[in-house]
Amino acid sequence: MKPKHMIISILTVLFVFPLMGTLAQAAASSGSIEVITTFDYPGAGNNTLPQKINERGDVVGEYIDSNGVTRAFVRFSDGSFSDPIVDPNDTVGFTEGRGINNARLVNGDYVAADGFVHSFFLSGGTFTEYDVPNTVQTNLLSVNDFGSFTGAFDPDGSGIFQAFVSIGGTLTSWSIPGAIGTLAYEINNSNNFVVGYFIVPPAPGTLHGYYRDAGGTLHFPVDPPGSIATVLFGLNDKNWVVGRYFDGSVTHGFSFLAPNSFFTFDYPGSNFTSLNGINDQGVICGRYLDASGIAHGFLARVKGTLPTQAAGPEMKANDSRSLRAPLNPSLAAWGNTMPTR
Numbered sequence: 001m002k003p004k005h006m007i008i009s010i011l012t013v014l015f016v017f018p019l020m021g022t023l024a025q026a027a028a029s030s031g032s033i034e035v036i037t038t039f040d041y042p043g044a045g046n047n048t049l050p051q052k053i054n055e056r057g058d059v060v061g062e063y064i065d066s067n068g069v070t071r072a073f074v075r076f077s078d079g080s081f082s083d084p085i086v087d088p089n090d091t092v093g094f095t096e097g098r099g100i101n102n103a104r105l106v107n108g109d110y111v112a113a114d115g116f117v118h119s120f121f122l123s124g125g126t127f128t129e130y131d132v133p134n135t136v137q138t139n140l141l142s143v144n145d146f147g148s149f150t151g152a153f154d155p156d157g158s159g160i161f162q163a164f165v166s167i168g169g170t171l172t173s174w175s176i177p178g179a180i181g182t183l184a185y186e187i188n189n190s191n192n193f194v195v196g197y198f199i200v201p202p203a204p205g206t207l208h209g210y211y212r213d214a215g216g217t218l219h220f221p222v223d224p225p226g227s228i229a230t231v232l233f234g235l236n237d238k239n240w241v242v243g244r245y246f247d248g249s250v251t252h253g254f255s256f257l258a259p260n261s262f263f264t265f266d267y268p269g270s271n272f273t274s275l276n277g278i279n280d281q282g283v284i285c286g287r288y289l290d291a292s293g294i295a296h297g298f299l300a301r302v303k304g305t306l307p308t309q310a311a312g313p314e315m316k317a318n319d320s321r322s323l324r325a326p327l328n329p330s331l332a333a334w335g336n337t338m339p340t341r
Contacts, residue, residue, distance in 0.1 A: 036299040036300060048063050050298075051096075052276065087120050096341070106143075120140070137159075139153070148167045151164060165191075180205055190237065197209050197230065213258075237280050244274040250272075251273060272289040283301050
């Protein structure tokens, strides 16, 4: 059974061979992104999808086995792996690990018997179920070291999600004006910078990055030059942001520094690179696809000062501080897709 009434899946592409990190920009540079190691969750044929990394070097993510079953995991800083993480209420073989903080508090989501997405926190082997009150679906996507967390919720089961952040028990939500889905993927420890992506019609939609600053202003779209689909996944306390974008033929990993500086990174030999999380030491977790389409995890490190390229004129900032901005009508074509990983 596949999850239903969830939003967007995007960009599947091919090709690869492991080695060292390459730069998609600049001949002579004072910095680079260099691959430290690659890894796979143990088991033949598993797709490994890292999501976030904490300051200890622990990585949370999920793997998809050869039967299509999705399980969360933690790869600890010593290179060992947790047992598969399965929410007790997962009845369809779909549990994802999405966020981890320095106390090893993990959050993620799962699909229950109702066919909808629900979320959890996991600490010391104990699951705590979490749904935004009075909503049908909740995706928890990150948790910081002070217990603030971000994600997205679907209030009515339509599959049209709004972004939210919870700080000190107060939940604030927002939607990018005109979007048919908005997600908040991570918040920094200062609680003043959130990154994510939004989807614009027509269905199945086009993805663009955005960030929300300390004043609640939403800055969008954030798109590297040449991008036709952009996702911002993670950030650190220096507000270095990582994500990926698709240029029509290749999916590139990239780093972003507000308001408009980009640096592109491609895993050697692969047509698909995704940078999903970054810690304050500049260690990045991500994945690439090999020639057979299998996803492999990797760790990389920012070395020196990255050369950057400015965004095009489409970059702009918009002020949208309203709580629970109006949603667009449901689109039937959205069924059986999932939040981007």
